Amino acid sequence: MRSVIEQIRSSIEEGLGLALEKLARDLQLETLPQVILERPNQRVHGQWASNLALTITKQAKLPPRQIAQLLMENFHDRSGLVQRIEIAGPGFLNFHLSPAWRAEAVAEILAQGDRFGSCDIGRQEKVLLEFVSANPTGPLHVGHGRGAAVGSALASILQAAGYQVTCEFYLNDAGNQINKFSHSLEVRYRQALGQDVQLPEDGYHGEDLAELMARLAAEKQDSLLALPEPELRKALVSYALPLKVAAIRRDLEEFGVRFQSWFRESSLHPAAIEEAVGELKDRGQLYENDGALWLRSTDFGDDKDRVVIRDNGVPTYLAADIAYHKDKYDRGYDRLVNIWGADHHGYIARIKAAARSLGYDPEKLSIIIVQMVNLFRDGQAVIMSKRTGQLVTLSEIVEEVGKDSARFFFLMRSSESQLDFDLDLAKEQSDRNPVFYVQYAHARICSILRQAREQGVEPPAAGVEPLSLLKTPEEELLMEELAQLPLVVGEAASRMEPHRLAHYAQELAGQFHLFYNRCRVLGAEEELQGARLLLISASRTVLAKTLSLLGISAPERM
RNA sequence: GCGCCCGUGGCUCAGGGGAUAGAGCGACUGACUACGAAUCAGUAGGCCGCAGGUUCAAAUCCUGCCGGGCGCACCA
Numbered sequence: 001m002r003s004v005i006e007q008i009r010s011s012i013e014e015g016l017g018l019a020l021e022k023l024a025r026d027l028q029l030e031t032l033p034q035v036i037l038e039r040p041n042q043r044v045h046g047q048w049a050s051n052l053a054l055t056i057t058k059q060a061k062l063p064p065r066q067i068a069q070l071l072m073e074n075f076h077d078r079s080g081l082v083q084r085i086e087i088a089g090p091g092f093l094n095f096h097l098s099p100a101w102r103a104e105a106v107a108e109i110l111a112q113g114d115r116f117g118s119c120d121i122g123r124q125e126k127v128l129l130e131f132v133s134a135n136p137t138g139p140l141h142v143g144h145g146r147g148a149a150v151g152s153a154l155a156s157i158l159q160a161a162g163y164q165v166t167c168e169f170y171l172n173d174a175g176n177q178i179n180k181f182s183h184s185l186e187v188r189y190r191q192a193l194g195q196d197v198q199l200p201e202d203g204y205h206g207e208d209l210a211e212l213m214a215r216l217a218a219e220k221q222d223s224l225l226a227l228p229e230p231e232l233r234k235a236l237v238s239y240a241l242p243l244k245v246a247a248i249r250r251d252l253e254e255f256g257v258r259f260q261s262w263f264r265e266s267s268l269h270p271a272a273i274e275e276a277v278g279e280l281k282d283r284g285q286l287y288e289n290d291g292a293l294w295l296r297s298t299d300f301g302d303d304k305d306r307v308v309i310r311d312n313g314v315p316t317y318l319a320a321d322i323a324y325h326k327d328k329y330d331r332g333y334d335r336l337v338n339i340w341g342a343d344h345h346g347y348i349a350r351i352k353a354a355a356r357s358l359g360y361d362p363e364k365l366s367i368i369i370v371q372m373v374n375l376f377r378d379g380q381a382v383i384m385s386k387r388t389g390q391l392v393t394l395s396e397i398v399e400e401v402g403k404d405s406a407r408f409f410f411l412m413r414s415s416e417s418q419l420d421f422d423l424d425l426a427k428e429q430s431d432r433n434p435v436f437y438v439q440y441a442h443a444r445i446c447s448i449l450r451q452a453r454e455q456g457v458e459p460p461a462a463g464v465e466p467l468s469l470l471k472t473p474e475e476e477l478l479m480e481e482l483a484q485l486p487l488v489v490g491e492a493a494s495r496m497e498p499h500r501l502a503h504y505a506q507e508l509a510g511q512f513h514l515f516y517n518r519c520r521v522l523g524a525e526e527e528l529q530g531a532r533l534l535l536i537s538a539s540r541t542v543l544a545k546t547l548s549l550l551g552i553s554a555p556e557r558m
Numbered sequence: 559g560c561g562c563c564c565g566u567g568g569c570u571c572a573g574g575g576g577a578u579a580g581a582g583c584g585a586c587u588g589a590c591u592a593c594g595a596a597u598c599a600g601u602a603g604g605c606c607g608c609a610g611g612u613u614c615a616a617a618u619c620c621u622g623c624c625g626g627g628c629g630c631a632c633c634a
Contacts, residue, residue, distance in 0.1 A: 038576085040577080041573090041577085041578095041579085041580080042577075042578080045577075049576095049577090051575090051576060051577095051615095054576070054614075054615075057614065058614075063614095064614075088577070089576085089577040090576080090577070090614075090615075091614095092576080092577065135634070172634070175633095175634075176633065176634070177633075177634055180633090180634095202633080290632085291632090292632055293632095294632095303560075303561070303630075304630090306631095306632090307631085307632045308632095309632085310632040311632065312632080314632085316631090316632065316633090316634090317633070317634050318634095320634095321634095341628090342562080342563070342627080342628050342629080343628060343629065344628095344629080344634090345561085345562050345563075345628070345629065346561070346562075346628090346629045346630055347629090347634095348562085349561085369562075369563075369628095371563060371564080371627080371628080372563095372627070372628070374627095412571085412572095413570085413571065413572090414571085414572080416562095416563055416564075417563080417564065417571075417572095418563080418564070418626095418627065418628090420569095420570065420571090422570085425570095425583085429596070430596060431583095431595090431596050431597075432582085432583060432584095432596095433596085434582065434583095436596055437582090437596075437597090439596090440594080440596050440597080441597095443594075443596090444593085444594055444596095444597085447593070447594055448593050448594090451593060452593085499572085500572095503572065503581085506581080506582080507581085510581085510582095513597055513598065514597095514598070514599095516593080516594095516597075516598085517589090517595095517597065517598040517599080518598085520592075520593070521593060522592085522593045523592070523593075557594095558594085558596075
């Protein structure tokens with residue numbers, strides 16, 4: 001089902017399309033542009049505008065305003081909600097809607113409740129959304145936090161936009177870094193037993209591993225040292241790895257992030273990798289050089305060819321990742337989406353090249369790059385170093401500033417911009433903190449509704465009629481803002497940009513606060529009071545829905 | 559050197575072919591004996607990094623430069 005605002009838009013687009021076709025016949029135009037409506041940035045320009053006349057002025061060999069005039073004469077509106085069309089500026093067509101549209105839009109919100117905001121641009125396509133996928137060799141840090149926030153919000157948004165979404169975490173539980181992991185574990189275990197051994201330079205220096213091994217040492221003393229080294233390391237990994245994975249899972253849950261699927265890299269070893277490599281070989285995409293097997297990724301736009309099987313016969317990380325992506329493609333999704341940190345952007349070309357080499361459509365695979373996060377405390381950048389294990393973990397952030405604030409900060413900027421995360425601001429419970437601004441609007445509404453109940457004031461049955469009483473500019477602006485949600489969800493989904501929802505939340509909250517300061521709800525004349533109660537109730541629904549799409553709570557009291 | 563991202567009011571960032579470039583914070587001035595002042599109103603503040611080009615129209619697209627970040631492994 002399409003929302004009122006979408007129906008109006010498509011009705012105008014359709015009418016304009018027909019007008020254009022007629023004009024094209026009269027003037028014998030050949031190529032017709034697509035009719036796209038835009039929201040004018042100024043209210044005096046109406047609710048919708050089209051630049052159609054400007055785009056065909058050259059072809060038509062007529063001045064744009066004259067074309068606009070012809071289009072306007074040929075235009076018929078099916079929705080019945082277009083009140084007036086004007087030609088403005090260089091040749092824009094501005095569509096002004098009749099006031100009833102706002103009441104209809106708000107009535108729809110009240111009728112749909114938290115289902116409002118959905119749209120169907122996804123047409124139930126199946127999407128596999130992979131994100132976080134951190135190595136289970138250490139805790140999640142801030143960077144993972146941003147990826148987790150963006151991924152989980154995007155999942156909700158895509159779902160609301162009519163996609164079937166599966167969230168997947170790719171668990172690197174095999175390969176070289178597990179070897180390094182096991183080495184570090186052994187060192188930590190021996191250290192816990194009092195031995196003087198040092199971590200390798202490229203080992204995992206986090207304190208978390210030392211703690212784990214101290215616990216194990218307390219439990220088993222030195223009994224494990226009787227094992228030969230490979231067995232010892234294996235035993236340490238099988239003790240530590242599940243605990244690390246569980247810790248990651250717990251940190252994510254506390255951050256409001258859940259995965260339907262945890263895909264283990266180890267499940268690809270060796271059969272799936274051999275199969276993928278075999279297929280590349282059959283397709284002539286591999287060659288041998290210096291004892292290693294190389295993928296001809298330069299054929300498909302990569303900077304250089306890549307080793308798939310090392311000269312010692314061990315597959316590279318890329319080989320596993322190719323097998324993993326082959327598996328994803330073979331599972332039959334319509335779209336694959338990966339969210340990667342900016343430090344992995346150089347990897348895009350080779351994985352896309354690999355997909356093409358296997359005969360898959362690389363267009364199906366989108367990779368969202370999330371830029372780095374810089375933490376600030378007391379106005380100073382917080383220095384982090386992965387090598388020395390000196391990093392701020394996600395759980396520390398959540399503990400310090402709270403889940404809601406952390407999520408909002410991660411989500412309020414475009415993913416492709418670096419993010420300055422001000423810890424002091426994020427935990428500040430004041431008007432400087434945007435997340436409180438939005439939540440406060442919601443709490444304020446709840447407070448009014450609570451008092452209305454206590455006073456025995458009943459809002460009227462929801463419908464167009466009572467809502468038509470709302471005529472002040474603040475009321476109209478609020479109603480218009482509320483109606484936008486399905487469009488914002490659609491844009492955020494199709495562009496895969498969750499930050500649009502965070503911006504919308506702030507705008508909507510702002511519009512509500514403005515209304516609140518200008519228009520008295522309780523104590524207004526009875527019918528108007530009723531209408532306003534309906535309006536704030538719809539506002540509550542839309543604010544709560546927007547926040548829930550972002551994974552942020554909508555408190556009734558603060 | 560090559561590749562990707564970013565450069566927009568003092569600060570942090572939206573806008574990514576269209577009409578007078580927006581918001582928040584910060585600064586200044588105002589608004590609570592009525593529903594939550596965690597709010598609202600107003601003022602000041604911009605050659606949208608620079609230079610070319612494409613276009614009826616460029617912050618937006620193209621090219622080149624200049625800054626900043628991140629990558630450039632038979633690591634993951």
